[in-house]
Amino acid sequence: MKSEIKEISPTQKEIHLQIDAEVVKAAYGKASQKYVKNANIPGFRKGFAPLDVVRMRFKEEIKSEVLQIVVPDAVTAAIQEHDVHPLAEPQLHLEDHENVKVNGSVPISLHVHIEVMPEIPTPKYDDIEVTRRVKPVLDGEVEDLIAERLQKEATLIPVEGRKSEIGDTVIADLEGKFDDAPDADPIKAEDLEVELGGEHIEKSFTENLVGVEQDDEKEFTVSYPAEFSSEALAGKTVHYKAKIKSVGKSELPELNDDWAKSLDEGYKSLKDLRTRLKADLVKYAEADADARLRNNAIAKLIEKNAFEVPNVLIENQARNLLNNFAQDMQQRGVDLNKVEPQFIEMAYGNMRQQAERDVRGAMLLDKVADLEKVEVAESEIEEELTKMAEYYRTTNEEIRQSLEKQGGGIENIHNNLKTRKSIEAVIAKARITEGEWIDEAVAEADAQAAAEEDKPKKAAKKKEPAKKKAAKE
Numbered sequence: 001m002k003s004e005i006k007e008i009s010p011t012q013k014e015i016h017l018q019i020d021a022e023v024v025k026a027a028y029g030k031a032s033q034k035y036v037k038n039a040n041i042p043g044f045r046k047g048f049a050p051l052d053v054v055r056m057r058f059k060e061e062i063k064s065e066v067l068q069i070v071v072p073d074a075v076t077a078a079i080q081e082h083d084v085h086p087l088a089e090p091q092l093h094l095e096d097h098e099n100v101k102v103n104g105s106v107p108i109s110l111h112v113h114i115e116v117m118p119e120i121p122t123p124k125y126d127d128i129e130v131t132r133r134v135k136p137v138l139d140g141e142v143e144d145l146i147a148e149r150l151q152k153e154a155t156l157i158p159v160e161g162r163k164s165e166i167g168d169t170v171i172a173d174l175e176g177k178f179d180d181a182p183d184a185d186p187i188k189a190e191d192l193e194v195e196l197g198g199e200h201i202e203k204s205f206t207e208n209l210v211g212v213e214q215d216d217e218k219e220f221t222v223s224y225p226a227e228f229s230s231e232a233l234a235g236k237t238v239h240y241k242a243k244i245k246s247v248g249k250s251e252l253p254e255l256n257d258d259w260a261k262s263l264d265e266g267y268k269s270l271k272d273l274r275t276r277l278k279a280d281l282v283k284y285a286e287a288d289a290d291a292r293l294r295n296n297a298i299a300k301l302i303e304k305n306a307f308e309v310p311n312v313l314i315e316n317q318a319r320n321l322l323n324n325f326a327q328d329m330q331q332r333g334v335d336l337n338k339v340e341p342q343f344i345e346m347a348y349g350n351m352r353q354q355a356e357r358d359v360r361g362a363m364l365l366d367k368v369a370d371l372e373k374v375e376v377a378e379s380e381i382e383e384e385l386t387k388m389a390e391y392y393r394t395t396n397e398e399i400r401q402s403l404e405k406q407g408g409g410i411e412n413i414h415n416n417l418k419t420r421k422s423i424e425a426v427i428a429k430a431r432i433t434e435g436e437w438i439d440e441a442v443a444e445a446d447a448q449a450a451a452e453e454d455k456p457k458k459a460a461k462k463k464e465p466a467k468k469k470a471a472k473e
Contacts, residue, residue: 003078010118011310013084018107019074025104027069031062066102067094075112086114088312115312120367123305125426130296131435134289137281145277149263150255156248163211164247166197170209172242179221179237187238191245209242216244231333292440294423297430298361309360317355322348365422372425376417384413 003017032051035058041049055062075090094100095109102108156169164170172194176187196206208220221239228234253259260273267273325347326336368374385396392399403409 001074001077003081005082005084008113010308011115013082013114013116015075015078015082015084015112015114016109017074017078017112018109019070021104021107023070023074024066024102024108027066028062028103031065031069034065035062063100063102067100067108070108071110078112079114084114085116087117087310088115090114115310117310118308120307120363121305122371123301123364123367125301125304125368126429128297128300128304128426128430129433130293130300130430131433132289132293133435133437135285135437137278137285139278141281142274142277145281146255146273150252150259153253153259154250155253157251158214158246158248163213164196164209166206166210167249168196169248169250170194170196170212170244171246171248172209172244174240174242176222176238176240179239195250209244212242212244212247214244214246218242218244231335231338293432294427297426298365298423299357300430301364301426302357302360305364307360309356309363313359314352314355317358318348318352321351321355321358325351362419365419365426368425369418369422372422374418374421374425376414376421380417381410381413384417 001017001020001023003015006014006016008014032055036049036051036054037047039049039054039058040046041053041057044050044053049057071092071094075092079086079090091113093111093113095111100108159168170193172192174187174189174192178184194205194209195201196210198206202222202224204220204222208218212218219239219241221237223237224230224233224235226235253262255270257269260267260270263273267276322344329339330336382396385399388399389396400410403412
């Protein structure tokens with residue numbers, strides 16, 4: 001067998017090889033005898049048909065079997081000979097496939113396309129510049145948290161001597177039938193709480209349940225808009241019957257020291273509650289700033305170190321991202337069978353861009369781990385398992401078993417810790433400055449708006465010279 005290797009790109013190699021005629025001839029004879037033994041041909045007893053007749057009758061089948069005998073072994077031998085490590089199944093291409101001869105009269109020529117891991121250049125990461133920005137905590141955020149806590153502690157007090165009004169909460173048993181499918185199973189809900197005029201309450205419910213009292217029965221029809229949040233109800237018309245069980249008004253606890261102490265979290269006073277809530281928000285803001293700093297540092301690392309990434313790794317990661325996106329959509333109640341193919345294609349295109357960044361970043365961090373001699377001790381893995389066990393309120397051993405069932409097991413924790421240490425190694429050598437807070441989402445939106453506004457100006461500038469030329473003529 002003769003073979004030679006060609007480098008198409010850093011991630012793609014091609015092996016051209018010839019399978020010797022003697023090897024092909026031997027395989028041809030073996031395959032032919034197999035068909036002679038089992039062939040049922042009119043005019044001949046089974047197993048006694050002439051060899052030439054069998055070869056003529058089963059020409060394509062014998063050809064296919066010969067190729068299955070000789071090609072895989074030849075490809076494997078060539079890959080080993082050139083010390084190539086494929087990332088995926090090699091792609092085989094026979095020369096002149098339609099007319100290839102398998103009788104051993106001539107060698108068989110083919111080439112094999114192989115995707116491989118590229119040689120990653122030593123990454124540059126000792127002069128990365130990043131700015132750390134901490135979002136300031138405003139007093140209003142603390143008060144919002146307190147308002148949420150108050151709302152959770154609210155008590156529903158039954159109203160007396162009047163009918164329901166905006167701001168009241170009506171508790172009712174509800175049954176609804178679809179206008180276009182009256183025989184379908186009805187919508188049923190017991191003890192449904194409807195806050196009249198509430199931000200997330202369908203307007204028709206508020207309009208029809210204002211002016212009711214306990215034991216009233218009310219029938220009304222709701223036509224849901226096409227863009228309604230629930231896909232099952234969007235664009236539908238439903239006839240409802242409501243049995244009013246009670247009407248109440250939500251009363252909040254009095255905001256004072258006694259309420260703060262009642263929360264069973266060790267607060268000594270309302271002032272202490274505010275102080276500790278603000279400390280928590282500051283701690284979160286610091287952690288968020290560190291997370292964004294790491295993300296920006298990795299983005300700079302990727303930007304500074306360009307190299308070709310294997311397509312098969314990008315495709316695999318893109319599919320993982322798309323699957324996660326699909327699962328998230330399902331959990332939100334979206335029927336994936338009704339999603340437009342164009343939307344899936346657009347989503348996959350976005351996922352593919354993200355996937356390339358993910359793979360490139362992972363490869364660079366792996367290289368950084370080698371350069372920095374990053375190691376993960378067994379005690380660090382055990383510590384991570386303990387944290388997970390505490391979070392899920394279980395044991396380390398149960399966490400281990402759960403991870404093994406998911407696939408990857410402890411190896412995944414090892415890899416995550418290794419990546420985390422590699423990122424910290426990049427951060428340790430970066431030039432970090434503290435900067436004022438900038439809302440990146442707002443800044444990006446402003447930049448896009450400015451770019452859109454600038455387009456007509458640039459277009460006008462391009463046309464201006466042509467106008468001057470025409471004037472001169």
